Amino acid sequence: MKIQIYNQNFNLTEPFRQYLQDRFDNLDKYQINVLDFQVKLKRDQHHNKGEVYTVEAKLSLADKKSIFVKEEDSDARAAVDKVQEKLARLLVKNKDKRLDKLRKNIKNFKSLKFWRKKD
Numbered sequence: 001m002k003i004q005i006y007n008q009n010f011n012l013t014e015p016f017r018q019y020l021q022d023r024f025d026n027l028d029k030y031q032i033n034v035l036d037f038q039v040k041l042k043r044d045q046h047h048n049k050g051e052v053y054t055v056e057a058k059l060s061l062a063d064k065k066s067i068f069v070k071e072e073d074s075d076a077r078a079a080v081d082k083v084q085e086k087l088a089r090l091l092v093k094n095k096d097k098r099l100d101k102l103r104k105n106i107k108n109f110k111s112l113k114f115w116r117k118k119d
Contacts, residue, residue, distance in 0.1 A: 009043040033062035055079040
């Protein structure tokens with residue numbers, strides 16, 4: 001999966017880039033058609049409790065839906081983990097909705113008169 005990474009006040013190193021790629025490659029197991037995947041990393045230094053990292057992810061799907069997730073944490077890797085977990089939950093939910101809709105349509109199609117066997 002190709003990920004577009006944007007950073008603001010964040011030193012993006014190659015190991016952290018690889019960590020992002022590894023975490024978000026796990027989303028491929030949900031067999032989704034991803035058109036665009038953007039990750040924005042921000043570091044807020046002017047916070048009362050020290051540095052706060054914000055990770056935003058936007059996933060554009062083929063069925064004209066977009067999923068947006070935003071998380072904050074004092075550790076950048078923890079924020080990435082939270083975003084990945086939320087995206088996984090939302091993708092499962094989206095997949096279940098699509099399957100339920102498909103099953104409902106199949107059930108409605110089979111209930112039509114011309115589909116039934118004649119005695």
